[in-house]
Amino acid sequence: MAGSAAVAAPGPSAPRRLNVNVGVLGHIDSGKTALARALSTTGSTAAFDRAPQSRARGITLDLGFSCLRAPLPPHLGPGPGELQLTLVDCPGHASLIRTIIGGAQIIDLMMLVIDVTKGMQTQSAECLVIGQIACQKMVVVLNKIDLLPEGKRQAAIEKMTKKMQKTLENTKFQGCPIAAVAAKPGGPEAPETVNPLGVSELIEVLKSQAYLPTRDPTGPFLMAIDHCFSIKGQGTVMTGTVLSGSVSLGDNVEIPALKVTKKVKSMQMFHTPVTYAMQGDRVGVCVTQFDPKLLERGLICTPESLQTIHAAVISLKKIQYFRGALQTKAKFHITVGHETVMGRVMFFSPAPADFSKEPLENAFDFEKEYLYQEEYLSKGSKSSEENKENDQTGEGQLPRQQWALLEFEKPVTCPKFCLVIGSKLDTDIHANTCRLAFHGVLLQGMEDKNYVETFLPKLKVYKLKHKEGQVERVLDDYSVIGRSLFKKETNIQIFVGLKVKLSTGEDGVIEGGFGQSGKFKIRIPNGLKPDTKVFLTVPSKKKSKAGKGDTAKEDESSKVDSAQPVTISLLFKRYVFDTQKKMIQS
Numbered sequence: 001m002a003g004s005a006a007v008a009a010p011g012p013s014a015p016r017r018l019n020v021n022v023g024v025l026g027h028i029d030s031g032k033t034a035l036a037r038a039l040s041t042t043g044s045t046a047a048f049d050r051a052p053q054s055r056a057r058g059i060t061l062d063l064g065f066s067c068l069r070a071p072l073p074p075h076l077g078p079g080p081g082e083l084q085l086t087l088v089d090c091p092g093h094a095s096l097i098r099t100i101i102g103g104a105q106i107i108d109l110m111m112l113v114i115d116v117t118k119g120m121q122t123q124s125a126e127c128l129v130i131g132q133i134a135c136q137k138m139v140v141v142l143n144k145i146d147l148l149p150e151g152k153r154q155a156a157i158e159k160m161t162k163k164m165q166k167t168l169e170n171t172k173f174q175g176c177p178i179a180a181v182a183a184k185p186g187g188p189e190a191p192e193t194v195n196p197l198g199v200s201e202l203i204e205v206l207k208s209q210a211y212l213p214t215r216d217p218t219g220p221f222l223m224a225i226d227h228c229f230s231i232k233g234q235g236t237v238m239t240g241t242v243l244s245g246s247v248s249l250g251d252n253v254e255i256p257a258l259k260v261t262k263k264v265k266s267m268q269m270f271h272t273p274v275t276y277a278m279q280g281d282r283v284g285v286c287v288t289q290f291d292p293k294l295l296e297r298g299l300i301c302t303p304e305s306l307q308t309i310h311a312a313v314i315s316l317k318k319i320q321y322f323r324g325a326l327q328t329k330a331k332f333h334i335t336v337g338h339e340t341v342m343g344r345v346m347f348f349s350p351a352p353a354d355f356s357k358e359p360l361e362n363a364f365d366f367e368k369e370y371l372y373q374e375e376y377l378s379k380g381s382k383s384s385e386e387n388k389e390n391d392q393t394g395e396g397q398l399p400r401q402q403w404a405l406l407e408f409e410k411p412v413t414c415p416k417f418c419l420v421i422g423s424k425l426d427t428d429i430h431a432n433t434c435r436l437a438f439h440g441v442l443l444q445g446m447e448d449k450n451y452v453e454t455f456l457p458k459l460k461v462y463k464l465k466h467k468e469g470q471v472e473r474v475l476d477d478y479s480v481i482g483r484s485l486f487k488k489e490t491n492i493q494i495f496v497g498l499k500v501k502l503s504t505g506e507d508g509v510i511e512g513g514f515g516q517s518g519k520f521k522i523r524i525p526n527g528l529k530p531d532t533k534v535f536l537t538v539p540s541k542k543k544s545k546a547g548k549g550d551t552a553k554e555d556e557s558s559k560v561d562s563a564q565p566v567t568i569s570l571l572f573k574r575y576v577f578d579t580q581k582k583m584i585q586s
């Protein structure tokens with residue numbers, strides 16, 4: 001059966017049938033629901049009356065789900081058959097963006113609905129961003145063309161089409177089809193008898209854009225449920241889209257949100273019993289003894305194939321339209337697969353030696369070391385400017401891959417390698433700004449609640465620490481006294497044995513504290529250079545008193561005495577998750 005790929009073929013004589021999920025996305029009030037309605041009525045009455053099956057209702061006509069059917073277009077395979085376009089009408093309101101992100105992940109083809117009198121609006125832009133992350137193909141629909149004065153209509157449509165083409169120029173949807181319609185001419189008050197404009201033409205565009213979505217029966221079964229209801233004498237039917245793997249009659253499936261497992265009693269596709277369904281199929285799965293009220297939307301899967309995690313390592317990219325900086329320790333709304341929770345982030349980049357390495361997809365190398373970042377490095381970010389200064393090549397290059405550690409406020413249940421989107425949903429929804437901040441792939445989930453102790457120490461992210469102080473005076477040819485490197489209260493003992501470098505070139509080793517004010521003794525194993533000694537040994541009566549008395553005064557006097565102070569620099573790295581806070585030098 002697996003060979004039947006995208007097409008449900010219950011018997012050798014049955015027609016080929018293909019389902020394609022079409023998302024309807026756009027700004028609030030752009031007319032998405034009106035369009036979905038116009039498409040499904042046009043689709044099932046006027047245009048496709050000839051095919052008797054097209055009259056049959058789809059397995060789901062849930063709130064946001066409706067469908068239209070058409071003869072299978074020739075580019076989707078030989079012979080007669082049927083194409084079902086399942087319309088997934090997403091909400092437009094800004095507060096429902098999580099639902100939109102969830103919806104976008106089951107979509108094969110996205111329609112971006114634009115009010116032709118308004119053009120791109122804030123949520124149209126957000127939908128475009130989500131589409132670029134989650135969808136392969138797009139059609140732009142300019143709606144409400146009836147509101148354009150008839151004489152100038154064509155010119156106005158052309159102008160908006162050009163504008164949209166320009167907007168899409170730098171996106172993966174460059175050159176995508178743009179159709180103009182009026183889904184509900186006259187608006188809400190118009191009688192139901194008024195026919196929509198341009199909808200038949202739009203259906204042709206959708207047919208031409210329909211493609212065979214990725215179909216892979218391997219791996220664990222995962223399905224997004226959009227509707228759940230009971231049928232008397234049968235059981236409970238859950239309908240939805242198979243996101244990965246396959247399912248057969250008699251298989252056990254788990255409802256992870258409820259932690260229950262049920263056996264698949266029967267299945268239907270296109271209103272026809274089937275024994276098997278795979279990735280991309282829309283199917284109704286019937287189980288017994290399950291109260292449909294317990295599940296409205298959600299996931300079902302192969303038992304124990306999902307992980308419930310408290311933290312994760314992801315590989316990520318900043319969303320270019322997000323205006324703010326991405327700062328370590330900041331909180332974001334994080335959508336992991338199909339769930340959204342609050343979480344805190346910590347960004348890190350490759351260690352300098354691995355800076356231009358090929359990015360690793362779907363894997364994270366725990367053997368490698370990584371550099372902690374205060375913020376995600378992007379063009380113009382503060383730390384990337386600093387990088388530029390320290391960068392020997394002087395080019396200020398950005399790394400090819402960056403990662404984040406996410407720590408969730410509540411555990412989330414998700415598949416491996418799922419999509420992750422970070423957003424700032426608390427941003428004022430009236431502010432004209434993109435709330436989506438980053439997107440990425442989950443590489444490693446942490447299922448242990450005590451991951452801070454059990455897991456994080458394996459993550460070798462380090463901070464480079466640089467401390468600077470000054471040489472106060474020479475003790476003898478092989479030792480000097482330093483100051484201003486530590487605070488008075490610092491326990492200098494833990495720094496003993498660390499290597500330092502003087503600005504005059506000598507290498508030294510911290511030997512221990514000296515006096516009470518944070519001063520310390522440095523041994524210079526190869527001895528001070530004669531020049532340095534001359535430089536530092538400025539005859540001064542005050543200086544001989546050093547180590548006693550008022551420090552402030554001392555500082556002043558040494559400034560007066562040595563024209564050019566000799567600085568001491570201490571460089572070490574410290575692993576962020578090392579509980580012992582060891583200081584490491586190369």
Ligand SMILES: Nc1nc2c(ncn2[C@@H]2O[C@H](COP(=O)(O)OP(=O)(O)OP(=O)(O)O)[C@@H](O)[C@H]2O)c(=O)[nH]1
Pocket residue numbers: 026027028029030031032033034035090091092093143144145146147181182183184185186187188189
């Ligand atoms: N004049 C005119 N009005 C339209 C057209 N399509 C939709 N409308 C009106 O626009 C308003 C919004 O339409 P909906 O279909 O509810 O918009 P929506 O995008 O689904 O809205 P949300 O789901 O809330 O984001 C309604 O009052 C519709 O009657 C059209 O082609 N022309």
Ligand SMILES: [Mg+2]
Pocket residue numbers: 032033034089090091092
């Ligand atoms: Mg709507």
